[in-house]
Amino acid sequence: MDENNNHTDRFAELCAGYVLNALKPDERAEFEDMLTSADEEQKELYQKLRSTSSNLAFNTNRAEPPKEVKEHLLQVIDQDMADQQLDEDENSKNFDPAKFAIATSFALLLVTLSLVFYSFNLSSQLQTTNKELAQKEQTITELEQRIEQKNEMLAILEARDVDMVVMQGMEASPQGYGKVIWDSKQQRALLQVSNLPPVPTDKEYQLWIIKNNKPISAGLFSVTDPDRDTFFKIEQIASADEQSTNAFAVTLEPKGGMPKPTGDMYLMGNMEN
Amino acid sequence: MSIFNLIVALGSFSHKDSSNERDLIKRIKAGDTKALEELYDLYKSLLFGMIISIVKKQEEAEDLLQEVFMKIWEKAYSFDEERGNVYSWIVTLTRNKAIDRIRSKGFKTQKKASNTVNEPDFFLEGDKFDPLETTIFSDRSELVKKALEEIPEKQSEVIKIAYYGGMTQSEISEHLDIPLGTVKTRTRQGLIKLKNILEDHISQHG
Numbered sequence: 001m002d003e004n005n006n007h008t009d010r011f012a013e014l015c016a017g018y019v020l021n022a023l024k025p026d027e028r029a030e031f032e033d034m035l036t037s038a039d040e041e042q043k044e045l046y047q048k049l050r051s052t053s054s055n056l057a058f059n060t061n062r063a064e065p066p067k068e069v070k071e072h073l074l075q076v077i078d079q080d081m082a083d084q085q086l087d088e089d090e091n092s093k094n095f096d097p098a099k100f101a102i103a104t105s106f107a108l109l110l111v112t113l114s115l116v117f118y119s120f121n122l123s124s125q126l127q128t129t130n131k132e133l134a135q136k137e138q139t140i141t142e143l144e145q146r147i148e149q150k151n152e153m154l155a156i157l158e159a160r161d162v163d164m165v166v167m168q169g170m171e172a173s174p175q176g177y178g179k180v181i182w183d184s185k186q187q188r189a190l191l192q193v194s195n196l197p198p199v200p201t202d203k204e205y206q207l208w209i210i211k212n213n214k215p216i217s218a219g220l221f222s223v224t225d226p227d228r229d230t231f232f233k234i235e236q237i238a239s240a241d242e243q244s245t246n247a248f249a250v251t252l253e254p255k256g257g258m259p260k261p262t263g264d265m266y267l268m269g270n271m272e273n
Numbered sequence: 274m275s276i277f278n279l280i281v282a283l284g285s286f287s288h289k290d291s292s293n294e295r296d297l298i299k300r301i302k303a304g305d306t307k308a309l310e311e312l313y314d315l316y317k318s319l320l321f322g323m324i325i326s327i328v329k330k331q332e333e334a335e336d337l338l339q340e341v342f343m344k345i346w347e348k349a350y351s352f353d354e355e356r357g358n359v360y361s362w363i364v365t366l367t368r369n370k371a372i373d374r375i376r377s378k379g380f381k382t383q384k385k386a387s388n389t390v391n392e393p394d395f396f397l398e399g400d401k402f403d404p405l406e407t408t409i410f411s412d413r414s415e416l417v418k419k420a421l422e423e424i425p426e427k428q429s430e431v432i433k434i435a436y437y438g439g440m441t442q443s444e445i446s447e448h449l450d451i452p453l454g455t456v457k458t459r460t461r462q463g464l465i466k467l468k469n470i471l472e473d474h475i476s477q478h479g
Contacts, residue, residue: 017460021435058319059417062318064317077309078306
């Protein structure tokens with residue numbers, strides 16, 4: 001109980017000093033601390049003593065300040081308002097539409113350049129792709145042509161009656177060899193050659209049918225890639241027939257062929273019958 | 274008139290702001306310099322008197338008065354006029370500013386002015402005051418003065434020195450050459466009596 005009374009007395013004592021702003025800093029802190037845990041009665045006392053204290057101001061001897069104080073105050077405030085206005089203006093300057101427009105333009109320029117560059121890239125990529133595609137298409141076309149050729153050649157082999165002559169390499173190409181398979185009914189033949197050297201651009205190989213000991217041109221062919229150019233289809237080989245044909249031969253002739261063999265003989269094979 | 278209404282209706286123990294004072298604060302918040310001017314005219318002599326009684330120097334007091342109104346101008350936005358009391362805010366603000374000034378190091382090193390309470394170095398009162406304002410303040414002033422006379426002189430003495438002179442209780446103890454505990458006790462007893470007298474007066478006249 002005594003402790004409670006002591007606490008209450010201490011509160012009232014500090015409170016009176018506090019509302020008069022007459023406490024030392026440590027006491028002021030102590031009272032502010034007490035106030036946070038004060039009960040309703042104590043809070044009411046604080047409120048009332050504070051009111052009492054501010055009423056004391058009415059007993060102050062009034063004094064008239066010089067009118068310069070008011071004038072100066074209003075000047076300072078006008079200046080303050082002007083400064084604020086200036087600040088606002090400065091702020092709005094920061095949002096200068098021209099600067100904003102320049103910044104935006106620059107950003108747009110960057111974006112545009114990026115897009116141009118990107119589209120440039122895309123277009124060159126597209127070009128490359130188109131080129132590649134064209135190449136592939138060409139390759140496909142070539143392959144298709146080749147398949148067609150092969151199919152035609154196979155068709156010759158599929159014929160019921162075919163004759164075959166094996167040709168051996170001659171002096172000009174001892175390693176070379178070849179075959180002529182022909183379908184006399186359809187009047188077409190299939191020529192297969194191996195190990196023939198590639199021909200110079202101004203020359204071609206010419207296939208000859210030796211008939212009754214006379215050579216008759218049976219067609220021209222070129223070997224540019226010895227690994228690939230191995231089969232040739234020979235059309236209109238009507239003049240070849242089992243009875244009169246003695247042999248087949250391949251010579252190297254000027255481009256376009258010759259009526260009679262003039263160049264070196266590369267392959268030759270005799271009919272077996 | 275706001276202050277007049279306030280005095281007439283001393284129905285409340287604490288000073289009730291008139292709607293005028295609240296309006297002034299609202300207008301100040303909105304940046305109305307005319308409102309600050311009106312508030313200044315309403316409070317200037319009360320506040321200037323308070324400041325002078327504490328700092329006791331004309332120039333210092335003028336400087337402080339301007340500072341107080343600058344502070345009101347700057348801090349009005351944070352003042353809730355619906356909840357707070359304009360009069361208490363301004364009076365407390367002014368008094369604390371004056372006390373801060375005399376307790377500042379720079380001020381203390383200056384030669385101490387007279388400590389005589391309620392007798393500032395100079396006193397300007399007279400026909401410069403707005404008659405109505407003077408009447409109102411006088412009424413209120415009379416009430417507080419009477420209340421101070423009703424309580425034991427030893428108690429009113431420490432309260433006056435503390436409030437009007439801005440001294441701390443330790444300084445009062447030194448100044449009056451009495452123990453600090455005595456200063457504290459007299460302050461507490463005196464202020465509580467003052468509170469009761471003011472409450473009684475209000476209940477009688479309210």
